Amino acid sequence: MSGFAIEIQDLHKTFRVGWHRIPIRALDGISLAVSQGEVFGLLGPNGAGKTTLVKVLLGITRPQAGRAEVLGLPVGNVPSRSRMGYLPEGHRYPLHLTGEGVVRWFARLSGVRGAQIGPRARILLERVGLTRWSGVRLRKYSKGMVQRLGLAVALIHEPEVLFLDEPTDGVDPVGRAEIRKILQEEKQRGTTIFINSHLLSEIERTCDRVAILSQGRILRAGTVSDLTDRGLDYRVEAGTVAPAVLEAIRANGTPVEATNGCLHLRVPSLERLNACLDSLRSAGCLIRQVTPERSTLEESFIQILGEEETRP
Amino acid sequence: MMKLLAVVDGTIRESMARFTFLAFALMSTLMLLVVTFAVNLDVVDGALAAARLFGQDIHLGGQRIAIDELVSGIQTGLAGFVFGVGLFLSIFATANLVPVMLEKGYVDLLLSKPLSRPALFLGRYLGALSVVGFNLLYLVVGVWVVLGVKTGIWKPGLLKAGGIILLTYAIFLGFMMMVGVFTRSSSITIMLSYFLFPLTLFLFFRDNLTVMLTHKWAIFILDGLYWILPKVHEIGMILGSLALGKPVGSLAPLLSSALFGAGCLALGTLYFTRKDY
Numbered sequence: 001m002s003g004f005a006i007e008i009q010d011l012h013k014t015f016r017v018g019w020h021r022i023p024i025r026a027l028d029g030i031s032l033a034v035s036q037g038e039v040f041g042l043l044g045p046n047g048a049g050k051t052t053l054v055k056v057l058l059g060i061t062r063p064q065a066g067r068a069e070v071l072g073l074p075v076g077n078v079p080s081r082s083r084m085g086y087l088p089e090g091h092r093y094p095l096h097l098t099g100e101g102v103v104r105w106f107a108r109l110s111g112v113r114g115a116q117i118g119p120r121a122r123i124l125l126e127r128v129g130l131t132r133w134s135g136v137r138l139r140k141y142s143k144g145m146v147q148r149l150g151l152a153v154a155l156i157h158e159p160e161v162l163f164l165d166e167p168t169d170g171v172d173p174v175g176r177a178e179i180r181k182i183l184q185e186e187k188q189r190g191t192t193i194f195i196n197s198h199l200l201s202e203i204e205r206t207c208d209r210v211a212i213l214s215q216g217r218i219l220r221a222g223t224v225s226d227l228t229d230r231g232l233d234y235r236v237e238a239g240t241v242a243p244a245v246l247e248a249i250r251a252n253g254t255p256v257e258a259t260n261g262c263l264h265l266r267v268p269s270l271e272r273l274n275a276c277l278d279s280l281r282s283a284g285c286l287i288r289q290v291t292p293e294r295s296t297l298e299e300s301f302i303q304i305l306g307e308e309e310t311r312p
Numbered sequence: 313m314m315k316l317l318a319v320v321d322g323t324i325r326e327s328m329a330r331f332t333f334l335a336f337a338l339m340s341t342l343m344l345l346v347v348t349f350a351v352n353l354d355v356v357d358g359a360l361a362a363a364r365l366f367g368q369d370i371h372l373g374g375q376r377i378a379i380d381e382l383v384s385g386i387q388t389g390l391a392g393f394v395f396g397v398g399l400f401l402s403i404f405a406t407a408n409l410v411p412v413m414l415e416k417g418y419v420d421l422l423l424s425k426p427l428s429r430p431a432l433f434l435g436r437y438l439g440a441l442s443v444v445g446f447n448l449l450y451l452v453v454g455v456w457v458v459l460g461v462k463t464g465i466w467k468p469g470l471l472k473a474g475g476i477i478l479l480t481y482a483i484f485l486g487f488m489m490m491v492g493v494f495t496r497s498s499s500i501t502i503m504l505s506y507f508l509f510p511l512t513l514f515l516f517f518r519d520n521l522t523v524m525l526t527h528k529w530a531i532f533i534l535d536g537l538y539w540i541l542p543k544v545h546e547i548g549m550i551l552g553s554l555a556l557g558k559p560v561g562s563l564a565p566l567l568s569s570a571l572f573g574a575g576c577l578a579l580g581t582l583y584f585t586r587k588d589y
Contacts, residue, residue, distance in 0.1 A: 015588075060423045061588040082426035092417040094322070096329035108318035109425040153421075163424075 004069075005161050005192035006034040006057060011066035013052055013216075026052040027063065028216035034209075036160075039183065039193040041207035043200065043301055049216040050196040051089060054163050057194075058086055070161055082111045085159035087150045089166045089196070093138055099145075100125060100134040103152050110157035124152040129178055143170035151179060155186070162186060165196045180206055204297040212304050220304050227300045233293040234273060236263040238285040245283040249276050264293065315427045316435045323409065323439020332405035333443060336398075340451035343390075347458045355379050355463055383465040388555040390455055391473035395480070395551055398448065400506075402481050403488065406440045407501040410492025410580075419589045429585040437489055437577060444481050448474055472554040476547065479566070483542050483573030484508070490580035493587075509544055511537075516545040542569035 013027040026049045034040045044050050055061040057068060059076035073080040093102045103121040112120065125134045128148040147170055154162060168176045183193055183206055197203050203210055204224055211221035220227060239261055249256045254276055257264045267273040280287060327333050354362040360377040362369065413419060413436060422432055452474035460466045484505055491501045515538040522531045546565035553560045
């Protein structure tokens with residue numbers, strides 16, 4: 001197990017809830033690998049098992065079966081946690097402390113040495129835009145400010161792997177852009193970043209690879225392009241096309257729609273695409289651009305979940 | 313070790329931020345000020361010649377009161393007061409330490425740190441014990457010094473009683489930590505802790521009840537509960553003897569109670585260590 005910051009094999013976790021100990025399967029045989037320095041996004045509906053997976057990786061929850069390693073060490077290993085940072089969803093910090101007090105206290109808990117704590121805390125508070133608020137008690141902070149403080153806490157010990165659960169939750173658009181910038185800086189520093197989020201547009205902008213999780217299983221994993229690629233759907237810019245030409249293409253078994261000077265073609269193969277283009281050219285159409293059509297990550301996400309639900 | 317100290321420090325700061333501990337510290341200060349400035353004792357030949365409270369003479373009724381007896385009396389009275397009221401306040405103020413730590417979003421953060429769960433749990437325990445210990449030290453040592461300076465009598469009874477009070481709180485804190493980690497509820501922790509006082513008193517007088525019981529198993533259960541649970545009443549008697557400077561008959565009730573506290577703490581730690589959050 002090397003080269004990967006996170007490696008998971010056939011991980012299972014079932015919770016038992018209520019008086020009758022009803023089993024709820026949170027993780028159902030998950031296998032996954034995240035390379036070092038990669039920004040990885042985990043998507044899924046509520047209750048999919050995203051937070052459980054992160055908690056297993058941090059040793060907060062224990063799996064019933066399977067194997068998981070972070071930085072080559074088994075999960076739950078206490079010293080390895082000094083190399084991981086975590087921003088949980090709905091985090092709570094002691095309200096009687098100031099922003100700087102919180103960062104300093106968690107630095108001590110993370111094992112940062114005394115002389116380094118002050119300078120690091122000040123730099124991080126500046127990075128997350130909270131310098132002016134560093135001496136103010138937390139009860140005066142807005143939700144977005146607490147979220148940015150949480151990011152500073154997660155980064156105070158310069159972790160090699162960073163787990164972020166809904167990092168932009170409650171943050172305004174400017175704050176989100178700042179958080180994205182910090183994550184990019186961390187990526188350049190070589191930090192592996194694992195993000196759980198419902199905000200698909202954020203994931204789309206930030207992550208190198210993503211996985212879609214539902215009912216404790218990974219439905220699809222790959223780059224954002226892999227997930228949003230619609231296969232052999234093409235958009236052809238060819239100006240005005242005579243209805244007879246379109247009918248001829250349809251007659252060959254290729255669905256085609258014309259909207260605003262663009263044709264949307266769904267072809268079974270590249271050969272058929274070229275045949276369609278030949279038909280257009282022979283009819284005198286000037287082709288300006290041919291581009292493969294992509295879904296948004298949100299469309300792909302909904303489609304993949306829909307396919308899963310309809311599966312017998 | 314540094315991380316454990318950080319947990320202890322965090323717990324102390326969290327406790328100090330609460331109004332209850334502020335009130336506790338204010339009460340202690342008030343008591344110290346009263347003993348320092350409001351109580352005036354004139355000692356002649358080892359006996360109390362005159363006493364004034366807030367500048368008003370206290371009539372001694374012509375009795376000769378030996379000053380060392382008076383000091384013992386004051387120390388015992390204070391020890392009894394702190395044993396009752398101080399414990400009551402301390403339990404109230406620290407009952408939510410574990411439930412607060414286990415709140416979603418906070419426990420996750422703490423458990424993600426490179427710190428073992430037993431160290432986190434014990435750090436919390438030591439933090440609460442330290443806060444109560446500081447308060448107790450402040451009041452007990454303060455009163456002891458003031459009385460010593462005023463009377464020239466330096467009896468160690470109050471200091472020993474202070475140690476017993478802290479030990480009793482440590483026993484209850486172990487129980488509160490266990491209840492807190494099992495129930496995650498401050499109110500249940502407070503209720504069960506307070507319930508131990510009348511229950512253990514009832515068990516102390518169980519002999520009066522067992523003569524009326526016909527079932528052996530009922531007697532067995534009562535005896536078993538008596539031996540398992542802390543013996544608050546007997547600890548109170550030990551405290552009184554120590555404060556008065558009298559010999560203590562047996563320390564067995566104190567030791568078995570300490571065992572109960574340690575057992576509760578161990579059980580709580582074990583549960584916290586194995587539980588998924």
